Amino acid sequence: MRFPQRFVALTLACALAIQPLYADELPELGDIASSEFSLNTEKKIGLQIMHDIRWREPAYLDDADVEVYLNQLGGRLAAVSNDPGFGFFFFAINDPNINAFAMPGGYIGVHTGLILSAQTESELAGVLGHEISHVTQRHIARQIYQSKQVSMASMVAMALALLAARSSGQVAGAAIATTQAGAISSQLAFSRDFEREADRQGFDVLRKAGFDVRGMGAFFARLQQAVRLYENNATAYLRTHPLSGERLTDMQNREQAVPYRQVTDSVDFHLVRAKVRAMQGTPRDAVKDMEVLLQEKKFASEGAIHFGLAYARYRVRDWSGAEKELEAARRLKVMAAMLEHLRADLRLAQGDTTGGLAIYRDAMVRYPLNLALVYGYGAALTGARRFDDSLRFAEAQLTNYPEDVQLHKLRAESYAGLGRRAMQHRALAEVFILQGQTAGAVEQLMLAQKAGDANFYEMSSIDARLREMKRRQIDELKEKRN
Secondary structure, X not given: OOHHHHHHHHHHHHHHOOOOOOHHHOOOOOOOOOXXXXXXXXXXXXXXXXXXXXXXXXXXXXXXXXXXXXXXXXXXXHOOOOOOOOOOEEEEEOOOOOOEEEEOOOEEEEEHXXXXXXXXXXXXXXXXXXXXXXXXXXXXXXXXXXXXXXXHHHHHHHHHHHHHOOOOHHHHHHHHHXXXXXXXXXXXXXXXXXXXXXXXXXXXXXXXXXXXOHHHHHHHHHHHHHHHHOOOOOHXXXXXXXXXXHHHHHHHHHHHOOOOOOOOOOHHHHHHHHHHHHHOOOHHHHHHHHHHHHHOOOOOOHHHHHHHHHHHHHHOOOHHHXXXXXXXXXXXXXXXXXXXHHHHHHHHHOOOHHHHHHHHHHHHHHOOOOHHHHHHHHHHHHHOOOXXXXXXXXXXXXXXXXXXXXXXXXXXXXXHHOOOHHHHHHHHHHHHHHOOOHHHHHHHHHHHHHHOOOOHHHHHHHHHHHHHHHHHHHHHHHHHHO
């Protein structure tokens, strides 16, 4: 079962598990009278689902450049939303379908098909603004706030069951059927009300963030036209986000009230699209594809296509060819963290550890907030077995990003390389904690206690954290029973 089908099934299952609400029963914007589904509960559910997507979903795109870009773009939009402190995380799904989706707790997934189909950054921003608004308006909470029958445990169990139903669409269908409590037509009407609300809020987010407000309407209009003409993969977004002529007209009317201003796409937008395209298919097919784009001059940014070709050549291990394309991009004045990231990895791939690390260090000075460079540098240090250096680097970065899972993993790997087993398990416990896996954290801390190589202060820290996690485990069990 493909990821979009599983997620749609999950969404429908959660939505249909309750009595349907109607438009005139909706609370005021942002007014959530829910004690059954608190924000804390919503975030826990989202974290649990995100954990399973990250570890069990093959389509999850584990690429730091793409994820960093999505979070920079999404963060810019979220900062001007009506709840800037909510806390969002954006991630990519490697799927050609044009789709995006919001999950409980501020987790927003973006298909690579959407990234490639967006003709401008404002179009992509318009879709993300729409999804951000689903979250800040707490639409999932508002769907279930009158229900006293849907517990956190049952929702998470539903998520895990559907994520596991890879090979059988019948499993998801059965899950929906057993939780259906209202008419599907009524639920769809309710969904359209939420879509209109997300349109309005998303439009304001797009405007306040400085993007072209026509991007949202242009994207939806093109999707609608694609559905009419081809009935192809472009229908995926519209299946989960019903689009009526009334909604499209409403978007266009709002656009007319805002004076036109030209908005230039960022360099990173074009680079990410080029990299995503160069990821598709076999490495050799990717090289041919990018070469054709260059030859036929089918691009908005020539430098970005050279970068995409460099990445495709990196995939086929053509190191010199990749470096040649990167230099071509640099001659076109394309300067970005993504180029330096690939340039460093090319040096490392050829055995030049010193040169690769030097490129990373220089790039981190020029792009100090780019986590893809941070992760790359840390991986390069452990790859060179410089575990003392990687541990110091991880500890220093954790002062700035204390809840970054990748940095805690780097710390655990560094301790493992140094043979410090107790602290390795202590660091892994933090990884489990950040992913909402309290039982896993308890197990790691117990292993840390038994390792026998911790000093007095380290053991005191391990013992204290274990007591804290055991108390949390008891509280979570009580919550599930309730």
